[in-house]
Amino acid sequence: MEHNGSRPVETTIRTKLTQALGPEHLEVLNESHMHAVPPGSESHFRVLVVSPQFEGLSLLQRHRLVNETLKEELSTCVHALAIQAKTPQQWSSNPSLAKSPPCLGGSKHDNTMAEKLKAGRD
DSSP: OOOOOOOHHHHHHHHHHHHOOSEEEEEEEEEEGGGGEEEEEEEEEEEEEEEETTTTTTTTHHHHHHHHHHHOOOOTTTTEEEEEEEOOOOOOOOOOOOOOOOOOOOOTTOOTTTHHHHHHHH
16 A cells, blocks of 8 residues: 655655565555654554564564664664564464553653553552
């Protein structure tokens, strides 16, 4: 599926993963709207990549491959990237995309973060 120029980061992620990994299935979801960022931001993504290139690789090796492919975006505009990297066989036995937990917001300078984390465990 082609995307217009209004989502340049999403389009770049999709293009780079397609060229590098030749996926049988690829989903790129912009989850920025779930975070405290301006409307229309492209900073938080979830990707699902199903590629034969993942055969024989550990989960860590698969994630490194995705991260290496997107290193430029990760060092500039992408703040968070959730990765699901599956082999075609794994995908055929469980064709689902995990959901991201709700964003708690905050940062190391947010004094309420400890309270939010504690509330989430209760």
